[in-house]
Each structure stands twice: as C-alpha cells, then as structure tokens.
Amino acid sequence: MSGRRPFVGGNWKMNTDLASGEALARTVGAECVPGLGSLDVVVFPPFPYLQSVGGALQGSAIELGAQDLSSEANGALTGEVSAEMLMDLGVAWVLVGHSERRHRLGESEALVEEKLTMALESGLSAVLCVGETLEQRRAGRAHEIVRHQLTSALHRLSADFAREIVIAYEPVWAIGTGVAATASDAREAHHEIREFMSSRYDSELASGVRIVYGGSLVPGNAKTIFAELGVDGGLVGGASLKAGDFLSICSAATIGIAAG
Numbered sequence: 001m002s003g004r005r006p007f008v009g010g011n012w013k014m015n016t017d018l019a020s021g022e023a024l025a026r027t028v029g030a031e032c033v034p035g036l037g038s039l040d041v042v043v044f045p046p047f048p049y050l051q052s053v054g055g056a057l058q059g060s061a062i063e064l065g066a067q068d069l070s071s072e073a074n075g076a077l078t079g080e081v082s083a084e085m086l087m088d089l090g091v092a093w094v095l096v097g098h099s100e101r102r103h104r105l106g107e108s109e110a111l112v113e114e115k116l117t118m119a120l121e122s123g124l125s126a127v128l129c130v131g132e133t134l135e136q137r138r139a140g141r142a143h144e145i146v147r148h149q150l151t152s153a154l155h156r157l158s159a160d161f162a163r164e165i166v167i168a169y170e171p172v173w174a175i176g177t178g179v180a181a182t183a184s185d186a187r188e189a190h191h192e193i194r195e196f197m198s199s200r201y202d203s204e205l206a207s208g209v210r211i212v213y214g215g216s217l218v219p220g221n222a223k224t225i226f227a228e229l230g231v232d233g234g235l236v237g238g239a240s241l242k243a244g245d246f247l248s249i250c251s252a253a254t255i256g257i258a259a260g
C-alpha cells in the first residue's frame with residue numbers, strides 16, 4: 001500500500017442555491033459518517049453557503065472547504081474573503097490555483113503562490129490545482145507547464161507545509177468537457193509531479209504527498225483512474241452536484257487506490 005490516505009473533493013463551483021446546497025450536503029453527509037471509510041472527503045460550496053452547508057455536515061465525516069481565499073490577512077479589499085473569516089465558519093480546506101481562476105479570472109502565478117502561503121500559514125489545508133491547456137498539451141509542453149506552475153507555487157514553501165498539501169492534477173481540457181484524461185495520461189502526469197516533488201524537496205516527502213486527479217471524473221471512469229499508480233483520489237466538479245455520483249466516486253476511492 002502507498003500509505004497515503006485517499007482524498008476526494010467536491011468542487012461545487014458557482015452552483016446550487018441555499019436550499020439545494022444544504023440538501024446536497026445533508027444527503028452526502030448522511031452516507032459519510034465518521035469511521036466508515038479511510039478517506040478524506042471535502043465539499044467546496046460557494047462562499048455564501050459555507051455556514052449553512054457546514055451546519056448540514058455536522059456529525060458527518062465530510063469536511064468543509066472554500067473555493068478561494070484572499071492573499072491578504074485583512075483590510076480595504078472589497079469583495080475579498082480572508083483565511084481567518086473562512087476558519088471562523090469552520091472551513092478546514094481551500095482550493096488554490098484552480099484553472100478557472102487562473103484562466104478565466106486572470107489569477108497570476110504570483111497570486112497563486114501568495115494565496116497558498118497565506119492558507120497554510122493561517123492553518124488551513126490546501127489543494128493546489130495545476131494542469132495544462134489543450135494547446136500546451138498539443139505542443140508537447142504539458143509536463144513543462146505543470147512543473148513551471150509547481151515551481152512558482154512552491155518556491156518559498158517549507159517542506160513541513162509542502163508535505164501537507166494535496167496537489168490536484170487537472171488538465172484544463174478535461175475540466176467540464178466530459179473528456180477525462182486517459183488513465184495512463186493521469187498516471188504519467190502524477191508520476192512527473194511526484195518526481196518534481198522529489199527533486200524540489202526529497203523522495204520521502206514525494207512518496208507521502210497526495211496527488212489527485214480532476215477533470216470530468218464520473219462514477220464510470222473513477223475506478224479505472226483511481227486504480228493507476230500514484231493517483232490518490234480526485235477533485236470532482238459536475239458529478240459532485242449529484243449525491244449518488246459523488247458518493248460512488250468516494251467509494252471508488254476507498255477501494256480503487258493502487259499502491260506506489
């Protein structure tokens with residue numbers, strides 16, 4: 001066994017409303033009770049619903065995550081949400097560097113790095129998202145791009161923080177398209193990321209850090225992808241909005257994770 005605890009995140013993005021978000025959390029929470037499975041399950045609802053979703057998850061084994069945070073601690077930053085505010089609401093995890101923020105909202109590598117550092121220094125756990133676009137993949141630059149994103153995001157991060165992060169490999173062309181990476185593409189990318197972590201830190205840290213796959217994960221492909229060497233779970237977008245699909249991806253993660 002790899003010894004790494006599987007991780008499954010449900011990124012709800014800008015979806016649900018107050019009532020449907022709460023209902024979704026209650027349904028998945030009722031199935032994920034403490035002690036049931038040896039995996040981390042986190043849901044990432046929109047900011048305005050964090051508190052009510054957190055309430056609906058009470059008593060379940062599912063942790064609460066936020067989709068973003070400010071790189072600053074506080075101050076005159078209209079519309080921003082700080083790490084401390086998130087923690088006030090019981091948030092334990094945060095997504096950093098999601099491709100929709102990088103590509104659609106213009107988030108720079110420098111900002112991703114600042115947000116990651118802010119999250120970890122504040123006591124939040126972080127999922128760092130990386131991945132190449134279709135053009136970059138076609139140009140044969142997929143690994144180079146991911147290495148570059150990791151180099152930038154981790155350039156001043158200590159090993160103590162780095163060993164705790166979850167890295168989500170999310171090829172941009174697979175997100176929300178219905179076209180997931182093939183299992184072997186995922187394995188190869190995860191291997192490259194682990195190699196990077198070994199050279200940036202050391203082999204012991206690299207073999208312990210969790211790397212999950214994201215991009216059009218559904219119950220029908222999760223088991224195959226999770227069975228690949230070095231894939232420690234997934235970050236789920238669209239399918240996390242359907243309780244049954246999300247739960248079935250979670251159960252695929254508890255049984256399907258390969259050693260190595």
Ligand code: PGA
Nearest residue numbers: 175176215216236237238
């Ligand atoms: P998707 O999104 O599962 O809808 O492709 C994944 C993600 O963006 O994390």
